[in-house]
Amino acid sequence: MAKKRNAAPHRSGFCAIIGRPNVGKSTLLNRVLGEKLSIVSPKPQTTRNRVLGVLTRPDLQVAFLDTPGIHRARGGLNRFMVDQALGALPEVDCVLYLIEPGLVRDAAAPSGVRVEIGEVNQFIVEKLRDAGKPVILGINKIDTLPRHELLPVIEAWKDALPFAAIFPLSALKGEGVEALVDLIGEQLPEGPALFPEDVFTDVAERFLVSEFVREQILRSTRQEVPYSTAVVVESFDEAEREREGRGLVRIFSRIYVERDSQKAIIIGKRGEMLKKIGTASRLEIERLLGCKVFLSLEVTVEPRWSEREDALRRLGYSS
CATH class of the missing domain: 3.30.300.20 (K homology (KH) domain)
Structure with a gap:
């Protein structure tokens, strides 16, 4: 008689969604939850406060923290927003670092495009390195570019940090989102659910x-x-x-x-x-x-x- 395989352990924990303004963090959270929790608009710096969104599955519970876009903070409100984002790092089990492809057309480049990481992203990378948490790099908005142009993006980013994974997706179209959640779940500790099954946020x-x-x-x-x-x-x-x-x-x-x-x-x-x-x-x-x-x-x-x-x-x- 064949030996019965053990069921996969239940995992639960917190994941911060971090990135520059307007990279699609709130769109992704809403897509994952199937509920509109975070507001979205075409304008950058739409999110000002951290927003908790809880995804519950039979095998997994992920408490996502949608954070304000990290930018050069000028003035009290902007400093508050950046503090909200960076302050989430010590509180979570893993980080989803969401970026845009950042491609610039350049005839001199072998692929016809070059990737601009930029000063703010370099600042974020340093903060993530200091935090010491597992980081998944999510390359969002892949629906806006030909697939062959993904390779220069991955090549430009692969050595920025020892990423747990580099994962292309489209939060707007939903492409790759379920597989991304599975990947995030692998970074979380084994344990019971942290929130009741019917709770999807603690926001008033x-x-x-x-x-x-x-x-x-x-x-x-x-x-x-x-x-x-x-x-x-x-x-x-x-x-x-x-x-x-x-x-x-x-x-x-x-x-x-x-x-x-x-x-x-x-x-x-x-x-x-x-x-x-x-x-x-x-x-x-x-x-x-x-x-x-x-x-x-x-x-x-x-x-x-x-x-x-x-x-x-x-x-x-x-x-």
């Missing part, structure tokens, strides 16, 4: 509501306005959601900007922009909460809030 609903409003501001406005905006939920009344047969949450959110001109842009002519932001935000919040939402938005000028420690602390951007 109020925080997610404020993020969904900020996402619509990012998508609807241009220039400096999105980066000078903070959103605070001041009132979250669930009384009517809790009554049998009535599903309604009343939410009042305050949008902070730094100048009168920015306030005028967000409100728009005859209030049209603020109405557009509110309508799009409400639809996302209703999907999140699973009930009808009455959303009220007000815009307030808070001069230089992104540079002042007292304002940063009050608006939730202080370590």
